[in-house]
Amino acid sequence: MARADWPKAVLFDLDGTLIDSAPDLHAALNQTLESYGEPPFTLEAVTRMIGAGVPKLVERAYAALDKELDPATRDRIVDRFLKIYEPRSTELTTLCAGASEVTRSLKADGRKIGIVTNKPGHATKEILQHFGLFELMDIIIGGDAGPPTKPAPGLLLLACERLGLDPADVVFVGDSENDVGAGKAAKITVVAVIGGYTTLSPEELAPDAAVDSLADLPALFQTLR
Ligand SMILES: O=C(O)COP(=O)(O)O
Numbered sequence: 346m347a348r349a350d351w352p353k354a355v356l357f358d359l360d361g362t363l364i365d366s367a368p369d370l371h372a373a374l375n376q377t378l379e380s381y382g383e384p385p386f387t388l389e390a391v392t393r394m395i396g397a398g399v400p401k402l403v404e405r406a407y408a409a410l411d412k413e414l415d416p417a418t419r420d421r422i423v424d425r426f427l428k429i430y431e432p433r434s435t436e437l438t439t440l441c442a443g444a445s446e447v448t449r450s451l452k453a454d455g456r457k458i459g460i461v462t463n464k465p466g467h468a469t470k471e472i473l474q475h476f477g478l479f480e481l482m483d484i485i486i487g488g489d490a491g492p493p494t495k496p497a498p499g500l501l502l503l504a505c506e507r508l509g510l511d512p513a514d515v516v517f518v519g520d521s522e523n524d525v526g527a528g529k530a531a532k533i534t535v536v537a538v539i540g541g542y543t544t545l546s547p548e549e550l551a552p553d554a555a556v557d558s559l560a561d562l563p564a565l566f567q568t569l570r
Pocket residue numbers: 358359360361394395396397398399402461462463464465
């Protein structure tokens with residue numbers, strides 16, 4: 346039987362799914378690297394490093410420079426990166442097509458909506474405020490919320506718990522292998538928006554369903570019910 350109230354909540358990944366944040370992450374990473382005397386990366390190279398949170402972004406940049414970081418040094422670089430990134434996190438960042446419309450229309454339909462991102466919570470909230478999405482969200486879980494980051498299931502499960510919902514009543518929408526992995530581990534239906542920050546093909550990503558654009562989500566939910 347079709348369940349018009351399913352899904353009860355739609356959780357969204359942030360970077361590469363609702364926002365194109367790579368240009369600001371790229372600029373902030375290069376400024377951080379420059380401050381340590383390291384050379385810059387191209388936007389394309391940095392885009393491939395995004396998706397697993399800031400500590401991994403820093404680790405991946407140094408790995409690409411053939412440098413290993415001890416945890417204390419990495420944490421210092423992460424702190425400097427965040428000091429540079431946070432005040433400029435919406436300078437070049439744009440909303441993905443349909444992000445504002447689809448979140449508003451799902452909410453108007455009576456569904457809960459939220460964000461589950463590996464990006465730290467403070468930067469996440471600032472960015473959502475800037476784009477007028479903060480007030481709309483029923484739940485915002487950042488990468489520093491406590492549980493291990495995606496692809497582990499903990500951030501998604503924390504969102505479900507705080508919403509008081511069973512994972513079976515929730516859909517997660519993301520762009521990368523971290524999102525698909527987390528959704529599957531949490532037993533949450535996971536939809537991939539094609540064209541975000543991943544080097545994998547849709548077949549390799551293997552989500553429960555895929556859409557070319559955020560605007561296709563409401564119609565997809567009808568077919569998944
Ligand atoms: O901060 C990141 O690297 C990724 O964040 P995301 O989980 O919103 O894609």
